[in-house]
Amino acid sequence: MSLDNFKDRNAGVQNYRLLELEPTPTTGWGKFKQVLIRSVKLELLVGLKVTIREMFKALFGGQMHTTKYPFEKLPISPRYRAIHEMKRLLESGHYRCIGCGLCEKICIANCIRIDTRYDENQRKEVSDYTINLGRCIFCGYCAEVCPELAIVHSGRYETASEQRASFTDFADMLTPLDELKKQKEFPGFGAVSPNADENIKKTPLAY
Amino acid sequence: MSEVKNMKNKTVTVTIDGKKITANYGKTILEVARENGIYIPTMCYLTKVEPIASCRMCVVEVEGVDGMILSCQEKAVDGAVIRTNSKELETERQNIMKLYDVNHPLECGVCDKSGECDLQNKTLEFGVPEQSFSAKDMFRPVQNWGFISYDPSLCILCERCVRVCNEIVGSEQLQISPGGYKSTIVNTKPENDCVSCGECMAVCPVGALVSTDFKYTANAWELNKIPSACALCSSGCQMYYDVKHGSISDPQEKIYRVTNEAEFSSLCGAGRFGFDYANTTAFKDKAKFEQAVEALKKADSIAFSSVITNEEALLLKNIAQETGAKLVCADAAGFAKFLKAYSSTSGRNFWSANLKTVAQSDSIIVFGLRVKDEAPMVKNHIAMAVKRNKAKVVYMHPMEDYAISNLVSKFIKYEAGSEEGVAAMLLEFLTRGKEMPDSLKEFVEELDIGNISGESSVSEEEIESLKLEFWKKKRFTLIVGEDLYNHPQAENIAKMLGVIERYSDFDLLIVPPRSNSLGVALVCDDLEANAEGYTVGYNAPGDFVLSALGGGDLDMPAINQQEGTIATVDKRVVPLNAALGYDGYVLNDLANALGVGKKYTIDLTKELPENRGFKAVEFDSLECVKFSPLGEDLRGYELKTVKKRASSKLEDVEDLPSFDGVVVYNCNSASNPNPFTQKAKLTAKEPKLIGSKQFAQAAKLSDGEKVEFEAEGQRCVRVFSIDTKMKGTIALNPTFDMGLSAFAVSSYKFYKVNISKVGSADE
Missing domain, CATH: 3.10.20.740 (Ubiquitin-like (UB roll))
Known part of the structure; x- marks a missing residue:
């Protein structure tokens, strides 16, 4: 359809077609006859047939589809963007974040802030990190820009709490040290591509 | 040729x-x-x-x-x-970039320079796609040099730091240790000799030289650069305050560091590291404000320091006119009188030299100014003259300064207090054979040089030897400073200097003693040095104190919390901007309560007196950062120089006063010039009386002893410290810890003291 067709406001020339419906009864007898036919033909049960069949399948056929939330949860897409978490280095257990401030810079909701300092080992230390979840729009830019794959989105989507801030305490966002072995790489936004190894070019070091 | x-x-x-x-x-x-x-x-x-x-x-x-x-x-x-x-040039440049990138640590993520790094920019500009050169990496530990930390592995050996340290600062502190790939920058002298100006850090194109205090606290792109000028001394150097919120829990803006257009201009240690002196605790205290208005109404004197803007000075003048109070500015009164006396004989309202001409001259006399400590920028320009034009520098002062011995080609020592005689000897020597009015010729002929030479202990041979120093030289500059302005014979010295400037080959540079002494001297006529009766002090002591330093009766904004202009040693009016917010009352509010205020303080910029050289321009039309492509300073505007008839009336040289016994000299170091920098975290220092071994013997003191003496009407308790490299029998006494009283010093800088011991430093 071209634009002209849309602009044509004259509905009369469109190709409308009337459905061939039975005429609505107008007389008292006619109306009574219609009620009688609809009741006796048990059209209601025709509709319920499907429901009852599925009910029996679920109860006795072992084909129950209901998830008993919160006891059961459905798996979510790896690219789902829920509450942020911070990964650790697998070898040392040290947090991966280097405090470069790129997440802070890229955040379009302006909800990330980092405090860094010069520590005793002459390294950059992240002294504090916070995300204001009241402003976060879960766009995933922070995870995408992170050069160290440190900040990622977890699959933790249940965000009902008395204090949202408790989700973003730096210490709490980090993988617990005793669960370090279970730490999984984030496969979503900003993750390394599956063929990353092939793309790496080594620096020619002569030694 | x-x-x-x-x-x-x-x-x-x-x-x-x-x-x-x-x-x-x-x-x-x-x-x-x-x-x-x-x-x-x-x-x-x-x-x-x-x-x-x-x-x-x-x-x-x-x-x-x-x-x-x-x-x-x-x-x-x-x-x-x-x-x-061309294609070849492009390849050449790309190869240079590739070589620079060899083993440059890929730590842009944490590097302070990231975002404003020349190496980063150029690597991207020339699209270095891969690394085709390589070298064995080696261990290069980070070194900490005072305020500055040096990371050799980030260094690209461009030599900028070495060059500024030698050519601009004249410290000759940094050197290249050559060795091909192993080359590094080395700090050749012990740490305490470094003037800690941070010039090397400012010009470093990469993150090799960074401020240890600033390191890893903020990224370049987070900082909001507020252009301003440094108001800690009269050089008024261009600078930016880099501000950002304090921390996650502290949303208040904070100054993180000071940067500048390092390509063109320089800063000294005070400007670069002494930035956090803002008055942050101020709030609107109504009751105190009412008291302040009452105090101003009944004040007999309004005392102020000259570390204020021209607009504040004009407000104070207007208030004083309204209330009939006397204007008292201890640290600019002497200078104002000196300037007036100078222009009576020189026939011009301002000195003819500026910092640029100092750097271009090839013969320089420094007289009455401990230049390294009191005017670090003037010292820098002298260093430029020495390094570029092989300038001869004659340093005339009662105290030798070993720290600039590499710049000074001849040191002439005179007795403290004999400046008038020295000025007369200079006048006689420099105007020899020049066309002069007869009365001046007579004056010179009548000078009893032998007697003066005896009293000032400057031998005639020493003066004659200047002939040899200045042999075949072409551009001469005479730099005079703070020692002269409060000399009892200051006006006659100024007149003699005026004559020297008018009739000899020498250009004159008069270094104002404080940041805006020139502006204050121009805005306010008839400044007095001593307060009388009930006194309201504005950044100065008094019966009711309005203080930007905090701790006064009513808080006032510090100079980095307000807009305004200052007049510099270059005779330029440069604008200042507010780096931080301020919640209290300002002087304009007080003026408004007295009916002489404006809507904003900067409305006064266009009302600065045109007959004294100012221009009637709006504050907002003045530019804080303006340089020509080749680095000429074009900020603000230049004060108008007016030529007028010169008188040739000089007074006879009086008998020179003598200073025997224990003499001290008021002098702060370049990185901590006043109480404001003493408030700053990095530049604050313990006040110490510093003297030579000779002084220690004369005053019967030993190193580390706690002493007490009276200076400027205040009791000073200080630890005495011996500087083994120092010579002479005069000690250096800092004033930066005296609070606002440091701005009320109007006496001659050398004075006799009675020192009593009160214990050792540990007590």
């Missing part, structure tokens, strides 16, 4: 990238290109120093010349056809 002489003031026509350009002879190809907006990439080039020529990035092709030419050091010659871009 004669050919070069003939070419002077001539122009050359060159063609750069097809564009015909006419330029003055003597300019380099790069300078000509930059003046005309043609881009030639550089790494090591720094406008403010002589070409370094270490990076070879600025190569260009000249038709008819084989190979590539370094545009930074090759002069543009007539008829040259220059190409700044």
Whole structure:
């Protein structure tokens, strides 16, 4: 359809077609006859047939589809963007974040802030990190820009709490040290591509 | 040689990238290109120093010349056809970048320079796609040099730091330790000799030299740069305050560091590191405000320091006119009188030299100014003159300063208090054989040089030897400073200096004692040095104190919390901007309560007195950052120099006063010039009385002893410390810890004291 067709406001020339419906009864007898036919033909049960069949399948056929939330949860897409978490280095257990401030810079909701300092080992230390979840729009830019794959989105989507801030305490966002072995790489936004190894070019070091 | 002489003031026509350009002879190809907006990439080039020529990035092709030419050091010659871009040049530049990138740690994520890094920018600009060169990496530990930390593995050895340390600062502290790939920058002298100016750090194109205090606390892109001028001394150098919120829990803006247009201008240690003196605790205290208004109404004197803006000075003047109070400015009154006396004999309202002409001169006399400590920027320009023009520097002072011995070619010591005699000897020597009115000739003839020489202990031979120093020299500058302004005979000294400037070859530079002493002297006439009766102090002691330092009766904004202008040693009016917010009352509010205020303080900028050299321009039309492509300072505007009739009336030289016994000299170090920098975290120091071994013997003191004495009507308790390199029998007494009283010092800088011991330093 071209634009002209849309602009044509004259509905009369469109190709409308009337459905061939039975005429609505107008007389008292006619109306009574219609009620009688609809009741006796048990059209209601025709509709319920499907429901009852599925009910029996679920109860006795072992084909129950209901998830008993919160006891059961459905798996979510790896690219789902829920509450942020911070990964650790697998070898040392040290947090991966280097405090470069790129997440802070890229955040379009302006909800990330980092405090860094010069520590005793002459390294950059992240002294504090916070995300204001009241402003976060879960766009995933922070995870995408992170050069160290440190900040990622977890699959933790249940965000009902008395204090949202408790989700973003730096210490709490980090993988617990005793669960370090279970730490999984984030496969979503900003993750390394599956063929990353092939793309790496080594620096020619002569030694 | 004669050919070069003939070419002077001539122009050359060159063609750069097809564009015909006419330029003055003597300019380099790069300078000509930059003046005309043609881009030639550089790494090591720094406008403010002589070409370094270490990076070879600025190569260009000249038709008819084989190979590539370094545009930074090759002069543009007539008829040259220059190409700044070609495939070969592009490859050459890309290769240079590849070499710079060899083993440069990939730590941009944490590096402080990331975001404003020349190496980062140029690597991206030349699209270095991969690393084809390599070298064995080696262990290069980070070194901490006072305020500065040096990371050799980030260093690209462009030599900028070495060059500014030698050529601009004159410290000769940094050097290259050559060794091919193993080369590093080395700090050759012990840490305490470094003036801690941070110039090396400012010019570092990468993150090799950074401020230890600032390191890893903020990223370049987070900081909001607020352009302003440094108001800690009269040089009024261009600077930016880099501000950002304090921390996650502290949303209040905070100054993180001070940066500047390091390509063109410099800063000293005080300007760069003494920035956090803002009055942050101020709030609107209504009751105190009412009291302040009452106090101003009944005040007999309004005392103030000259570390204030021109607008504040004008407000104070207007308030004083309204209430009939006397204006008292201890630290500018002497200077104002000195300036007036000077212009009576020199026939001009301002001195003729400025910092730029100091750097261009080849013979310099410094008289009555401990230049390294009191005017670090003047010292820098002297260093430039020495390094570039092989200038001879004659330093005349009662105390030798070993820290600038590498710059000074002759030190002439005179007795403290004998400045008038020394000025007379200089007058006699410098105006010899010059055309002068008869009355002046008579004055010179009547001078009893022998007697003066005896009393000032400057021998005639020493003065005569200046002839040898200045042999075949062409551009002369005489720099005078703070010691003279509060001398009992200051006015006669000023008149003699005026005569020297008018009739000799010497240009004169009068260094104002505080940041805006010149502005205060111009805005307020009839400044008094001593307060009488009920006194309201504005950044100065008094019965009711309005203080920007905090702790007064009513808080006032510090100079980095307000807009305004100051007049500099360059006779330039430069604007200041507010780096931080301020919640309390300002002087304009008080003026408004008295009916003489304006809507905003900066409405007064256009009302600064035009008859004293100011221009009637709006504050907002003044620019904080303005340099020509070749680095000429064009900020603000220049005060108008007026020439007038000069009198030739000098007073006879009186008997010179003598200072026997224990004499101290009021002097703060360059990095901590006043109580404001003492409030700052980095520049604060423990006040120590510093003397030589000789002084210790004379005053019967030993190192580390706690002493007590009276200075400027205040009891000073200080630890005495011996500086083994110092000579002479005069000790240095800092005033930065005296609070506002430090601004109320109006006496001669040398004075006798009675020192009593009160214990050792540990007690």
